Amino acid sequence: MKIWDVVIVGGGPIGIACGLEAKKKGLSYIILEKGCIVNSLYNYPLNMQFFSSSEKLEIDEIPFISIEAKPKRNEALEYYRRIVTSNQLNIALFEKVNSINKIDGLFKLVSDKNTYTSTHVIIATGFYDIPNRMNVPGEDLKKVSHYYKDPHFYSSQKVAVIGASNSAIDAALECYRKGADVSLIIRGPEVGQRVKYWVRPDIINRIEEGSIKVYYNSTVQEIKEDEIILNSPSGTIALENDYVLALTGYMPNFGFLEKIGIQLSDDEKRLPQYDPRTMETNIDNLYLAGVICGGMETHKWFIENSRIHAPMILDHIVSEAKISSAYKNKTG
Template sequence: MEGNPDFDIIIVGGGPIGIACGLEAQKNGLSYVILEKGPIVNSLFNYPVNMQFFSSSERLEIDDIPFISKEAKPKRDEALEYYRRIVTSNKLNIHLFERVESIQKNDLFRVVTDKNAYSSRKVIIATGFYDLPNMLGVPGEELPKVSHYYKDPHFYASQKLAVVGASNSAIDAALECWRKGAEVSLIIRGPEVGQRVKYWVRPDIINRIEEGSINALYNSEIIEILPEEIRVRTPEGEKRLANDFVLALTGYQPNFDFLVNAGIALSEDEKRIPQYDPDSMETNVSGLYLAGVICGGMETHKWFIENSRDHAKRIIRHVLTLQD
């Protein structure tokens, strides 16, 4: 028999889209809690310190709250300030540093965290995809010199650094670290720098490669990481490069096990796209919704803040319709 839940809605994930869902629930008189495993907008906090968004500030706005930045395209710190102020000024009900471990549904949803357990009528998953890096799968990847996350170029000054990848994160890291005095080798599996690299950055990296400032190995991949060097397979044969650090910035993926354990069906192809109704964002589990980049499965380039911020309105509109 159905009892009284703790909340109408539990929102898993306190990033921009989770915050948007909380705002929309609050405006419509629904009781809710946002559960975030880290600080406010944890994924943005873990972006590189000098990161600049591809999108302009107005396209990162949520709930029509103005986002004013010094330049047209804001920096990481400006985004942290913007979303933090939204949370604090609106007194959103958010529990920080509380990791959700499971979601189960009987009559109500039961959401278990590392600190507590809660019940609700509806659940929104807005967890993004920044948790699990795509591993290289090579010997030596477990060495402490290897990282799948990049924070500050100062750390790599005067060091021999291999950056693996051809997307925005890898190219930004290669350029920033080179400018701080690192000796950078860029290991790219394909034939060129990624076409999705920010349009004002791509010519910069190509020029640095052409002038010889950054060593780029195309159609290449690391086959082993050793304490003082790396082995790289190239079209010209194997090369050994002296090396102090490896930044393996090869992308990230959602926590698919978490979705499957909650009962959400995934497509059977390599994209692993979760099943949901694009009008309501409701999954195959009644009352369980997805919001934000988590909807794209392995297509992590498909959804961004700017084109998923309306997910909150779709979800809350559907929730309210069911209550009528």
């Protein structure tokens, strides 16, 4: 039975960064990814452009060259793929980890293909897998999607876009420009302040000129086959509708974290417990890296400010190993 020094769960940018650090330090490691390389980025909208500039998305000081200052999805996919292949990182793709248990100081990870044993585990699974549901009648209809890919599909259709952040605003503008009749439903009084600064004026202008209809301070009451029912300040409104894009955000897999034994805060933030100096959780030798550290505060951690997690974690793993080795040598 092989005992790995480190098993990294998640093959996104930060998981890849952890793999690079583990390789540099001469540790045995494997990255387990349930989908393709940087699976979350792959599932982003086809035309998505990052808020961050390319140099802020770099990992391990490997240059990221993009056509524009702010790269697009396809450029990021190529960048991270080339890092994996050029550095011959040890990564197992399309292998979902179902359970992690610690037994006699070792972690046992069971995936849908294999079982792994490791002295250390890093969880870098992000938060893009589970949508924030509205919990309204009709949300499970085929016409409703919590993910958006390509505007062409919605051409000449009546589309309700729900949300006020970047994903919703990008979808509303792209669908409108492909000929969709777009209605934007926003729970608050305005377009989100965190919307990309070059996009926010665009959506506001489209709203003001009447190209995109907006319903502020409104929520969805029910979704039907041919309409969507809203609760608005002016009362109940029924809109003719073909498709609903419920882009209301996403959350980490808290159930998975709790099953492992990671403690979460009792408030609505659901913050996982970890030492900010080392990223080690309440479970010895189990670490968190990347956006998953923010719990429900999914705007707190990004690629650009969580890149530092990889060296922090691997430095701690190596230092702990050296201390343990020195202690054993000293005691006989």
